[in-house]
Amino acid sequence: MSDTQAALRISLNGEQRTIASGQTVATLLTDLGLDRRKVAVERNEAIVSRSAYETTAIEHGDQFEIVHFIGGG
Amino acid sequence: MDGFTQQQEDTWTVAGRTFRSRLVVGTGKYKDLEETAAAIEASGAEMVTVAVRRVNLSDPGAPMLQDYVDPKRYTYLPNTAGCHTANDAVRTLRLAREAGGWNLVKLEVLGPPPHLYPDMAATHEAAEALIKDGFEVMVYCADDPVAAKRLEDMGCVAVMPLGAPIGSGLGIQNPAMISMLIEQAKVPVLVDAGVGTASDAARAMELGCDAVLLNSAIANATHPVQMARAMKAAIEAGRLARLAGRMPRRIGADPSSPLAGLIR
Numbered sequence: 571m572s573d574t575q576a577a578l579r580i581s582l583n584g585e586q587r588t589i590a591s592g593q594t595v596a597t598l599l600t601d602l603g604l605d606r607r608k609v610a611v612e613r614n615e616a617i618v619s620r621s622a623y624e625t626t627a628i629e630h631g632d633q634f635e636i637v638h639f640i641g642g643g
Numbered sequence: 644m645d646g647f648t649q650q651q652e653d654t655w656t657v658a659g660r661t662f663r664s665r666l667v668v669g670t671g672k673y674k675d676l677e678e679t680a681a682a683i684e685a686s687g688a689e690m691v692t693v694a695v696r697r698v699n700l701s702d703p704g705a706p707m708l709q710d711y712v713d714p715k716r717y718t719y720l721p722n723t724a725g726c727h728t729a730n731d732a733v734r735t736l737r738l739a740r741e742a743g744g745w746n747l748v749k750l751e752v753l754g755p756p757p758h759l760y761p762d763m764a765a766t767h768e769a770a771e772a773l774i775k776d777g778f779e780v781m782v783y784c785a786d787d788p789v790a791a792k793r794l795e796d797m798g799c800v801a802v803m804p805l806g807a808p809i810g811s812g813l814g815i816q817n818p819a820m821i822s823m824l825i826e827q828a829k830v831p832v833l834v835d836a837g838v839g840t841a842s843d844a845a846r847a848m849e850l851g852c853d854a855v856l857l858n859s860a861i862a863n864a865t866h867p868v869q870m871a872r873a874m875k876a877a878i879e880a881g882r883l884a885r886l887a888g889r890m891p892r893r894i895g896a897d898p899s900s901p902l903a904g905l906i907r
Contacts (some may be wrong), residue, residue, distance in 0.1 A: 583700060602761075612696075617737050619741060640670075640694050641693065642722055643722070
């Protein structure tokens with residue numbers, strides 16, 4: 571395994587996960603099977619805009635919230 | 644021409660967006676997404692409220708609301724349901740803005756069960772933070788003309804007092820306060836919460852509301868799609884009655900048939 575395969579611990583919607591390093595928000599969403607047009611991403615309480623998914627590298631300890639619209643009143 | 648024809652272009656405008664339908668509906672509490680879509684269609688609504696929640700990561704392919712209620716057809720009004728602080732409300736709506744790409748939002752900061760009454764101190768704080776961040780805020784509020792005026796003065800684009808507690812279906816419990824609130828408001832006033840059946844929606848419109856926001860009254864009806872049609876008709880009837888100007892109330896009878904010409 572190269573260094574880029576080292577594991578990172580992140581929080582994803584409140585769950586602790588271990589992922590390979592070298593990922594971006596774009597690759598994370600793809601791995602999760604999510605349609606990026608229908609979700610929004612917050613990283614450490616700051617919005618990650620769609621245009622920044624490819625360039626936003628995931629770092630150890632990052633806290634992500636990934637949300638979508640559901641029925642509500 | 645009769646009044647009805649003249650009023651065909653009767654519209655209302657909030658934050659520069661113009662709507663023909665004066666019914667705004669929630670998308671919660673339905674049996675499934677098919678029923679949600681059918682009821683909204685039947686209601687004739689052009690604006691729908693939606694909630695913002697974490698994606699279920701264990702089922703990423705699950706159908707989403709947008710697949711059934713097209714955001715290109717309906718104006719999504721993201722809400723802050725479940726937020727109890729200004730910070731939570733701002734974070735939630737920033738995410739909504741990113742997901743949807745618009746600034747028009749519904750702010751609600753609620754007190755605890757069983758009343759879920761609007762927490763006006765927290766609502767004012769959140770409204771200030773949201774307006775500062777560029778949001779156009781339609782705000783759920785108490786039927787308190789002083790608090791509502793302050794929200795309007797802060798820059799909220801619509802004030803939305805409750806008619807009765809959320810999901811109670813108790814109808815318009817406070818017609819006098821709603822009327823006073825409408826009287827003073829320079830932004831649209833919507834009754835939001837409390838409507839239980841069609842006559843309640845008509846009543847709100849007769850009082851002079853610009854529109855009515857409801858969810859449970861349709862979703863919790865025995866036949867939601869039928870109730871959605873009833874609400875559409877009630878909103879139109881109430882609006883027409885408001886424009887028509889109801890007759891004065893009087894104590895005692897006033898015969899409808901002339902007394903002159905009676906046979907003797």
